[in-house]
Structures are given as structure tokens and as C-alpha cells.
Amino acid sequence: MLNGWLRALDPTSPRGDRAGRWALALSLAVAIGCALPALFQAFSGPYVVQDDARQHVFWMQRWLHPDRFPNDLMADYFQSVAPWGYQGLYRLGSILGLDPMVFNKLLPIGLGTLTTFLCFQVVWQLLPVPLAAFSACVFLNQNLWIADDLVSGVPVAFIYPLFFLFLKGWLGRSPWQLFSAIGLLAGFYPHGVLLGSSLIGLDLIWRTWLIAQRSPFQVRSLLKTLWNQRRLELSLLIFSGLVLLPFLGKSSQYGPVLTAAEAKTFWAQFFQVEPAWAYWFKHRRTGLIPIDWWEIDFAFPQIILTLLFPILWWQRDRFPLAQTTRSSLVFVPQLLIVSGAWFTVAHLLLFRLHLPNRYSEHSLRIVVAILGAIALSWLVQKAWQWAKSRPPNTKLSNSKAKGLVLLITGFLLIYPFTFPGFPATQYEIGNHPQLYEFFQNQPVTIRIASTTRETDNLPSFAQRSIVVGPGFTMRYHRRYATELLQRATDLIVGQYTPNPDRLREILNRYSVDFWLLDRADFDPNQLQKMGWVRWFRASPQEPLAIAHRQAIEQLRRGEVPVMQTLLDRCQQFTDQSLVVLNGNCLRSSL
Structure with missing residues (x-):
């Protein structure tokens, strides 16, 4: 099958559509295959619960049994900070007769499959070849299941499908997908609205600058042109501001959010990280880079491929497939810029915008999946052309060279699945x-x-x-x-x-x-x-x-x-x- 995909690297190939459907089917199979061990573990006994669900889900028993947790400080607090969309989905599950804890265990397989489908669609819009889309889905699932965000079924688990829905809408300029994604992000994970709207805003600033170069010093004309040509983006920014208003004006019965100075009193050890640079780059909640990448010594192939991508881009004339990669890939550096900006702002306003790593970690996982897959596709196509050009009677013949390309490609895709503890679930078993x-x-x-x-x-x-x-x-x-x-x-x-x-x-x-x-x-x-x-x-x-x-x-x-x-x-x-x-x-x- 991989051999067929390699032959279909040319998107004009008559096998491209069929290979694409097989690639999507296998991508979904990978997503389900990653989720099944977690599902089996979740239902392996009567007393199994995901670590984060112990705080973010337990209080939902009140919907089925209103007499549970009366005057309970922790139940009241976690209920008060739960986003409305997250509450609504679990409430719907309880109305349908699903215990919230059971619903929590079922969510990851659905979220993972949906995320994989949307990831495939996004990459297909950037580079419509089966290997690229499939590789991105594999890389993404490896990244999702080495951490415990998706499997937790709590608000952070929803950032991935909803942000991929946003990216799909952004690349296709689909109003209903964009408005739906922003509205849902506000209901499940508001941090995503800040990232998405900032991505729109950064692109709008760039487009405005280009328009201004053509008609300098004509403000009225500039605004008119901007509204006529960028009405969707302006409407999305207005909508983003409206959906974030409830969060900006919301007061808590538990007092104001801690300032950094107060947190140093309440959470002294939170700031006591050695060496000092680790607080900014390696800390589980304040670090720029996902902590699990440090734990595996950055041994993810997609990380290495992503770091190689700027070099490949610089030499893109050497890679025929680069000519097929669409210019809309520009959203990747834009996403990195806005993520870095919000990461910095979150540090400056510590805890008022929640935790700084929420603005960088998820973006990096998405970026390395996409860029890693595109880089792999460029390299594999180049290697495949080299293999086909080998004379049949040499020491490294045509068939042997093709086999070597297949072996290396398969290794890069499969190797991370062998990491100890994969998939990471953080399920707690009652003893x-x-x-x-x-x-x-x-x-x-x-x-x-x-x-x-x-x-x-x-x-x-x-x-x-x-x-x-x-x-x-x-x-x-x-x-x-x-x-x-x-x-x-x-x-x-x-x-x-x-x-x-x-x-x-x-x-x-x-x-x-x-x-x-x-x-x-x-x-x-x-x-x-x-x-x-x-x-x-x-x-x-x-x-x-x-x-x-x-x-x-x-x-x-x-x-x-x-x-x-x-x-x-x-x-x-x-x-x-x-x-x-x-x-x-x-x-x-x-």
C-alpha cells in the first residue's frame, strides 16, 4: 500500500483519489488503534478514573444525583470554572442516561477520530498527496497519545478537533466552519479563540499593509477596500470579541485571579525551578515546549523533520513536490508568531490568562505534525525518484533502493509507537x-x-x-x-x-x-x-x-x-x- 502511495505522490496521478481514500481510512484506523488501549484500560475495572477527570468531572454526579456533594468547596469551584460548552456536552450525556464518568471514558476515541479526520483534510488542502496527509495523522496521533490531554476528556481535550476545524475553515475560507469553530472554542477552550483570532488579525495586518502599499495615505479608500476584500476576517474578529466578552467580564465568587506576586506566596514551589531556563522552556505549566518532548529527548521523527523544513524550503527548487505545496502554508509561521506572543503575554499576566504553556504546547504539536509530514513527503519523493533511477544490475539496484526507501519511511512512521508507556493515559486505578x-x-x-x-x-x-x-x-x-x-x-x-x-x-x-x-x-x-x-x-x-x-x-x-x-x-x-x-x-x- 505504501508503495502505491509513493507512486501516487504525483497528485495528477490517476491513482491519487483512490489512494487518498485509502490513506484517510488508514489514518482513521490509526486513530482508533491508538485509542483502543486507553478504552480497554478505562473499562478494565469498576474503579478506574483519568487523573484530570478526578477534578473536572466528579462534580457532574450532581446532575444525576442532586444530593451529592452538598456545600462542597471543591465541587462548587470546579463547576464554576468549567466552560459552558464543556458543561453542556456532559449535561447532554447525562440526559441521555450516561454517567459522566462513563461518558468521560468514551470521549477520547471520538475526539481522536474526529481530530484525525480534520487533520487529514487540513493537510490535503496544503499538499494533496496521500503520504503527506497520512503521515500528518500518524505524527499527530503520536503526539496526542504521548501526553494525557486528549485522553482526559476535560476542556483541554477539545482544543485539537476544534482548532483543526478552524484551520480547515481558514484554509478553505469557509464562513460556517470558521464561525462554528470560534463559537465552539469559546464554549470549550477559550484560549483557542485568542490564538485563532490573533491568526486572523495577523493575516489581516499583512493584507492591509499590502493594500496600503498600492494606495498610500488614502485612509478612506483603504478602509473601503479592506471592508470589501476582507469582510469575512473583520466579521470573525468582531465575533471573536463578542464570544470572549463573557469571560472578560466574568467575576468569580472565589475572588480575583491570583497575581504573580500572590502566587509566589501560595505556590512558592511553582516558581522554584532549576535551572532557571527550565521555568521558561521545560516547566510542565509554564514551559514553551511540551514537557513530554523533553522526556523522550526530542526523539520524535516529526520534530527532526520540522527542524529540517526551513532548509528544505530554502532549497525547495530541488524538490518537485514543493511546487505542489500551496502558499497557504504561510499560516504555520503566523501561528507560531501568535502562539509565542500569547505565551509571553500569559507570563506577563500570569494566571489571568491561565497557564502560559496553553498558548504554545498545542500549537507546536499541530505544527510539527503538519510540517513534519510535508518535509517527509518531499524527501521521500526525492528518494523515490533516486531509487527508480538506479540501474538494475548495480550493487544497490532499483528494487533494493526502493525497498530501502520504504523501510526508512516505515521506520520513521512506526518508531514512536514503541516508546515505553505509549499511549499515555494517566488512568488511576483504585486499590x-x-x-x-x-x-x-x-x-x-x-x-x-x-x-x-x-x-x-x-x-x-x-x-x-x-x-x-x-x-x-x-x-x-x-x-x-x-x-x-x-x-x-x-x-x-x-x-x-x-x-x-x-x-x-x-x-x-x-x-x-x-x-x-x-x-x-x-x-x-x-x-x-x-x-x-x-x-x-x-x-x-x-x-x-x-x-x-x-x-x-x-x-x-x-x-x-x-x-x-x-x-x-x-x-x-x-x-x-x-x-x-x-x-x-x-x-x-x-
């Missing part, structure tokens, strides 16, 4: 089913306190509220950030205090019904290793870190926490590593 069942049998109004990592799983697996959990620490609003840190500090204090009155105060403040402990919690060496402070990114000067150090010192001095003395009396559930204490028993025993 304490009896614990979840125990809490499920308790009233829906209960609240659970704990400093264990298992706390993060309880809202998803037990559908019960927690006081605070380390997985809910992505906090961007002042009131929410303050409350989370206070709760985390109080739980450390309550768990290790030798003062019964202090423990009673904390139990009552948070209406704790159950307290979940790890059996190793009262070992000072294990407590020192505990990630509670690290999970909440607390600096050594913050009350949380101070409370943690004091607890370790108390245990080493032999001071017994009052909670430890009540383990046997108030224990209501236990397994090999965890113990659940009854809150009412704790209160009555103090």
Missing part, C-alpha cells in the same frame, strides 16, 4: 474497593478528612465529599487558594496535635464525619517523606510547612497525638494499609 464501598454505604452528606493520597479518589469512587485533597490544588482564585491552604494546614495540625481541644475544634469546623488514616501516618520517618507539603507546593515559611515540621518534631520527641490514642476505640473500617475513624466517636472521646 481499595472495600473502602469505597464502605463510604458508598454511608449517607451522601458525609465529609471525610484525610492527609493520604487516597483522598483524591474518594469523590470519584465513593461519590462522597472530602475536606481537601492534594489533587485539587490547581487554584487560581484568591479565596479558593486561601481556603485550600488553611484546610490542608488544619488537617496536619488536627491529625498530630496532642491537644484534644484543638482536634475537637477542627472536627467541628469542617463537620468531619470520618477521618481516614494510613497506618504509617504516625511514623516520623514516613511523615517526613509524606508529600502533603510538596503536593500543595507550600514554601518552608508557610503555615502548612511549619505545621508539618512541628508534627515530625513532636513524634520524634515521643509526644503521642491524641488521634493515635483513639485508633482502637474509634476505628470503624480497616484494611491492610488504611484505617477509618468515626468522627462522632472522636468527638465524644475527647
